Amino acid sequence: MRSASGFILDISKFSVLSLSLMLVACSKPESDPPAQTSSQSIELIAQDLIAVRTGELQTKIPFTGTIRAVNQSSIQAQVTATATQVNADVGEAVTKNQVLVRLNNQDNVARLAQARANLASAQAQAELAHNLMLRKKRLLDQGFISRVEYEQSQVDYKGQLETANAQKANLDIALKADQDGIIRSPLTGVITKRQVEPGQTVSAGQTLFEIVDPKQLEIQAKLPLEQQAALKTGKTIQFNIQGETQSRSARLSRISPVADQASRQIEFFATPSDVIQSLSIGAFVEGFIINQDQIQGQIIPLDSIQNLDHQPFVWVIRQQKIHKINIQVLEKRFADNQAIVKGLQSSDQISRIKFESRDENKTVSISHK
Known part of the structure; x- marks a missing residue:
């Protein structure tokens, strides 16, 4: 039989061996993790x-501009007077020479009457001087008066004739002032703005109406001075009107001969190839000038x-x-x-x-x- 001390010694040897195995296991290098791919694939x-x-x-040169009427007019009063009659309103079509407003100015009426009276008096005096000159011519031929007296009658007649002519000029001025009281349309078109009402007193130079001809519209735009080589009459333009998806074409028709001193831009105009509605007047335009290059x-x-x-x-x-x-x-x-x-x-x-x-x-x- 083995003694107790021998049994304890065996246990100690087993413990040492187990500890050694554990240390060897801990010291064994771990396996490296699998290598990662350097670049991942992207799917599209x-x-x-x-x-x-x-x-x-x-080559296309972009620009921005607006739609405007070729023929348009702003009508101002030529005299200070009271509007007695207004015959047109916004949106109404008018014809050339149609009466839009009648102004009443009593001073002009009085001056016109006075001018007519002065002219009539001057013409009567000139006619009398003419008759006296003819009578003295006969007396001179008969030897009853001297030549000096006849020549004086000629001078009197010429003086009266010039007075009559001066009064005729005064009458023309008075007639012009009286006619300025009748405001007529200078063109056939549509009223776009009215700034006068019956009974209103207007002053000379005050705007009364604005008129445009909607049948003739054009593009008004500008280009920077450095792009002036793109501007040449006859070039094709493609453009879109604000609010429309339809692309339109036009021809460059006019170019300003000088650049604007403030903006350093050159103004140009283009005529659309098709009809544009009058409601587009003033609308914003974006487009291109197309070069042949x-x-x-x-x-x-x-x-x-x-x-x-x-x-x-x-x-x-x-x-x-x-x-x-x-x-x-x-x-x-x-x-x-x-x-x-x-x-x-x-x-x-x-x-x-x-x-x-x-x-x-x-x-x-x-x-x-």
């Missing part, structure tokens, strides 16, 4: 990508360009990877969402999706669902 759908296409577009390059959607105004670039898929490509923008068409650029490859696909710098060079998978 075919609708997110646009193929680069090469083509050419006409063609710009060639790569055509891509304008909204796919990042940082458009400073170092523009696009995200492209090239060889199944994402790349940030700097480009040169040759032409921008905001209305058509198109741009002509340089710097791309024909096989590039433009991404509508905006990526971040850390996405560059990542692999792309394209789903065609």
Whole structure:
């Protein structure tokens, strides 16, 4: 039989062996975790990508302007008087020389009557002087008066004739003043503004009516001085009227010979190719002056360009990877969402999706669902 001390010794040896095994197990290096993929794949759908296409577009110079009437007039009172009759209102069609307002000025009436009386008196005196001159001519021929006396009668007649002519001029002035009391339309059109009422006293120079001819409308716009090369009569213009989706065309008809000193812009006018409703007068217009010059390059959607105004670039898929490509923008068409650029490859696909710098060079998978 084994003694108790021997049994205790065996237990101690077993404990030491177990402890050693545990230490060896703890010191064994752990297995490395599975390696992570350096770049993750990004999935896009075919609708997110646009193929680069090469083509050419006409040069378009953008502008803004308004619609105005070619024939329009602002009618002012020529005399200070009281309006006794107003015959037109806003929206009414009027014809040329139609009476719009009658003004009553008693002073003008009195001056007209006085001028007529003065003219009649002067003409009577001139006729009398003429008869006296003829009588003295006969007396001179018969030797009853001297030549000096006859010549004096001639001078008297000429003086009376000039007086009559002066009174005739005064009568014309009075007639003009009286006629100024009758306001007539200078053109055929439509009343757009009325600023006079019956019984109202108006002063000379006061605006009474504004009239436009709605049958002849045009575009009025301006371009910066540095773009003056685009202005040439006869050029085609494409434009849209505020509130309309329809695109219209026009021809550049007139150009101001000088630039505005304040804005440094040149004013020009264009005649629309089709009829525009009169309600569009004063409406805002956006359009382009189309040049015959063609710009060639790569055509891509304008909204796919990042940082458009400073170092523009696009995200492209090239060889199944994402790349940030700097480009040169040759032409921008905001209305058509198109741009002509340089710097791309024909096989590039433009991404509508905006990526971040850390996405560059990542692999792309394209789903065609």
